[in-house]
Amino acid sequence: MEPVTVLGISGSPHRHGNTETLLDAFLDGSREAGGVVDKVILRDLEYALCRGCNACHKTGACVIEDALIPLYDRILATDVVALASPIYTMGITAEMKGFVDRAQYLWAQKYILKTRYYPGEHIRRHKGLFISTAGTGWENVFSSAFPIMTAFFDIVGFEYYDNVIAKDMDRWEGIRNHPTALSEAREKGRKAVGEILRLRGAAGPSPPGKPAQTR
Amino acid sequence: MPYKVLAFATSPRRHGNSETLLDWVLAGMAQEPDFATEKVALDEVTVNPCRGCNACEVLNRCVQRDDMDILHDKIVEADCMIFASPIYCLGICAEGKALIDRAQVFRSRKYVLKLPVVPPERKGKRLGIFISAAGQNWDTVFDGAIMSVKCFFHVTEIADTDILYLLVRGVDKAGEVETHPTAREEARATARKAVERIREMNR
Numbered sequence: 001m002e003p004v005t006v007l008g009i010s011g012s013p014h015r016h017g018n019t020e021t022l023l024d025a026f027l028d029g030s031r032e033a034g035g036v037v038d039k040v041i042l043r044d045l046e047y048a049l050c051r052g053c054n055a056c057h058k059t060g061a062c063v064i065e066d067a068l069i070p071l072y073d074r075i076l077a078t079d080v081v082a083l084a085s086p087i088y089t090m091g092i093t094a095e096m097k098g099f100v101d102r103a104q105y106l107w108a109q110k111y112i113l114k115t116r117y118y119p120g121e122h123i124r125r126h127k128g129l130f131i132s133t134a135g136t137g138w139e140n141v142f143s144s145a146f147p148i149m150t151a152f153f154d155i156v157g158f159e160y161y162d163n164v165i166a167k168d169m170d171r172w173e174g175i176r177n178h179p180t181a182l183s184e185a186r187e188k189g190r191k192a193v194g195e196i197l198r199l200r201g202a203a204g205p206s207p208p209g210k211p212a213q214t215r
Numbered sequence: 216m217p218y219k220v221l222a223f224a225t226s227p228r229r230h231g232n233s234e235t236l237l238d239w240v241l242a243g244m245a246q247e248p249d250f251a252t253e254k255v256a257l258d259e260v261t262v263n264p265c266r267g268c269n270a271c272e273v274l275n276r277c278v279q280r281d282d283m284d285i286l287h288d289k290i291v292e293a294d295c296m297i298f299a300s301p302i303y304c305l306g307i308c309a310e311g312k313a314l315i316d317r318a319q320v321f322r323s324r325k326y327v328l329k330l331p332v333v334p335p336e337r338k339g340k341r342l343g344i345f346i347s348a349a350g351q352n353w354d355t356v357f358d359g360a361i362m363s364v365k366c367f368f369h370v371t372e373i374a375d376t377d378i379l380y381l382l383v384r385g386v387d388k389a390g391e392v393e394t395h396p397t398a399r400e401e402a403r404a405t406a407r408k409a410v411e412r413i414r415e416m417n418r
Contacts, residue, residue: 012267013264049227050303050308051227051228052226052227052301052308054388086267088267089316089318089363089366090365091315093264093267094264094312094313097303098264101303103304104304143358144306144362144363147359148305151304
């Protein structure tokens with residue numbers, strides 16, 4: 001059986017902080033369950049922001065050819081994708097928002113040109129997770145991030161499967177002092193990979209040509 | 216001294232729907248002799264994303280040197296700040312988010328260093344306006360954006376009760392807002408209300 005591929009994408013401007021540490025725990029868990037794991041650091045990529053030119057609404061392609069196009073190709077060929085961003089000013093970081101906005105050409109393919117279509121079985125077998133930490137303990141601190149993730153995973157044909165989130169980092173003085181966050185992240189990594197393996201076992205191997213079917 | 220209105224057009228698309236709404240509001244305010252308006256298009260300046268280094272919690276300034284150096288002072292001096300953004304993927308555009316995140320220096324000043332962001336006598340005398348245009352017609356399409364914009368206003372000493380909203384749904388194509396049945400009148404009304412409120416606050 002093909003291994004379950006897991007891609008973590010970190011949108012934090014600083015390395016190895018709370019959010020990336022939480023992502024790492026998730027990826028460790030995924031690896032333990034047999035996932036083939038990789039991590040992309042958005043800060044290390046050169047990419048432009050969406051220009052809002054809407055050219056993709058006609059062509060289905062983005063006019064900007066930079067590091068995000070191969071990254072989106074990779075996402076479409078991956079089983080589990082975890083988008084990790086800390087909360088800055090009640091939202092995801094500008095880096096992560098810049099990355100998400102560039103999915104517009106896939107949105108256009110799906111909703112305007114109707115050349116992109118994800119069958120239910122495809123969506124069930126592709127799990128998307130949002131990983132985040134926030135300094136404050138406010139009840140609604142992740143609320144503006146959730147709809148963005150809902151939109152993103154819908155565009156790339158993933159089930160928005162779960163959140164791995166921990167707030168109150170200022171009070172805990174860092175993710176490593178949080179009593180449960182890292183172990184929960186690890187457990188959710190195991191669970192996501194295990195779930196895909198279970199689905200494959202139940203319904204036979206995934207059809208060839210992993211990327212979303214186009215018609 | 217006229218009241219200073221500082222407006223940010225954050226969309227990567229110049230003169231699109233959110234900026235057109237902004238222009239209508241600014242035109243309404245600029246008619247008043249006691250108002251001076253200034254528009255900054257983020258497309259034309261450099262505001263890099265926040266690096267999350269938290270140095271501003273100690274330094275009381277940002278370690279990055281870009282156009283935010285100038286905008287910082289304009290933000291402090293403004294009597295009215297307007298933030299205009301389209302909705303991309305149920306949030307403000309990335310350019311706008313970069314500007315908001317760079318307001319971290321104000322947050323550090325206010326909540327960590329406990330220093331004034333504006334002189335005490337100007338607290339409660341600043342108005343914020345959030346202008347946005349979304350392609351979708353969903354009720355909730357602005358909810359995520361509003362949360363971040365509110366933070367931007369809070370850290371720059373503009374309270375929740377001092378924020379006006381001009382939110383137009385269902386406009387996606389360039390120029391579509393021009394044919395919207397009520398948008399232009401709503402923009403005029405927003406300008407009138409803003410002028411009234413600012414005069415009232417500073418009375």
